[in-house]
């Protein structure tokens with residue numbers, strides 16, 4: 001990991017070394033206090049959050065008040081339906097009326113919906129004001145708060161309008177995950193296990209040796225797990241910030257099928273649950289292509305299962321393999337062919353147009369009919 005452990009403060013700091021836009025990800029108990037230190041001296045701060053996160057708002061507002069920072073709380077709606085340009089228009093209007101200026105800052109306290117929406121509002125307000133990400137879901141801690149992708153949905157599709165806007169800091173305290181609904185926590189675990197399969201052997205060992213500790217949300221274990229995932233994502237972002245070299249695309253392991261399942265609908269799957277099924281599919285496809293052994297695929301599926309994550313679609317037969325293939329060909333990252341990110345002898349890499357029989361075997365393994 002690129003970060004340094006600081007046992008006294010129980011915090012792990014991971015530098016994101018982007019030239020000219022470097023920032024730190026701080027993980028651990030009490031991490032949120034760091035927001036006030038980072039923003040001290042700013043005259044005005046807006047905190048964007050949601051009603052469901054109310055329990056964690058006072059910690060942040062008290063820390064800001066303690067540093068003499070005048071902060072205003074703005075709540076937005078919950079869910080994908082509120083991750084819209086209307087919400088952004090509403091937010092930037094409220095920023096203006098609250099007197100937020102070019103050198104002030106926005107703090108996004110929430111999951112990926114708050115982070116993406118508040119981050120995009122910060123990216124466009126006055127052509128860009130500083131944003132601090134304070135992720136409160138497991139998915140946001142290990143994925144969406146890091147890397148600067150911000151944006152909102154259109155009626156025509158998800159995440160179709162957005163901007164790269166790196167935060168000036170990310171502060172993740174796993175203690176806030178205690179209030180996260182079980183399904184949301186599990187959905188975040190789907191992304192966590194992805195990093196283990198992307199090649200983080202220490203993370204994989206932690207997850208395999210004590211899956212119960214992770215599932216039970218032990219804060220110290222979660223801090224280590226979150227820090228490893230965050231460091232992995234930070235390394236990839238530094239290498240390929242704007243997803244041009246293909247390195248950042250490897251983070252899509254498990255996502256080709258996941259996106260198709262989400263688009264097809266009919267399964268009531270959260271994103272991380274779809275990713276978990278997508279990871280099983282990717283392992284079985286890699287084995288069917290003899291890129292990895294059957295035993296290696298079995299081990300991956302066993303870990304997914306030990307973490308209590310889904311390994312097959314909830315109800316067989318809802319959507320056919322043929323329909324999913326058509327959706328996967330339309331994926332914005334596929335260039336019209338059928339593109340997967342798969343494990344193999346050289347590690348995880350892009351694989352184009354695998355033979356139909358291998359895809360069918362992998363579909364069957366996750367309960368999808370041809």
Ligand SMILES: NC(=O)c1ccc[n+]([C@@H]2O[C@H](COP(=O)([O-])OP(=O)(O)OC[C@H]3O[C@@H](n4cnc5c(N)ncnc54)[C@H](O)[C@@H]3O)[C@@H](O)[C@H]2O)c1
Nearest residue numbers: 050052078111112113114136137139140144149176179180
């Ligand atoms: N920008 C990126 O790089 C990136 C990457 C992955 C996903 N995303 C986006 O992230 C979004 C999904 O984010 P998510 O999974 O965090 O979901 P979310 O933000 O919708 O949060 C899930 C639910 O949990 C609630 N919640 C959040 N923290 C809580 C807490 N500590 N206690 C109790 N309730 C809490 C929220 O209010 C919400 O109801 C999607 O819109 C996706 O497109 C973005």
